[in-house]
Amino acid sequence: MKSSGPSPVITIAEQPGCLLVKFHGIQVAASARALVLLEANYPPVYYVPREDIDEKYFARTDHTSYCPFKGDASYFSLQVPGHEGANAVWSYENPKVPVDQIKGYVAFYPDQVKFELLDAEV
16 A cells, blocks of 8 residues: 655664563563653554563464554464463564664554553562
């Protein structure tokens, strides 16, 4: 799909402190190296390095999507005892050059997980 409008301004910044990600009360990720991506009028999106996720709770799915500004996204479901969040996590494994900072990171749908930010000075 072609867009005749201008590209949105996308900014990526380091998230201060430590970001905890919980799914049904179980911590699935914790990172002091998280990024926050801001795009147009969308809410902020946290990206966590893959090294900082607990892979036993993640299962790759066949679902994909495409963003003209970021590229092709791959998806993962979150699985903890008694709960599954289908396609709750995504990753741009080969992002477009303007957002290449998010390569090797995953993002979470905020309606599927709870975020907790711990102050860097703690």
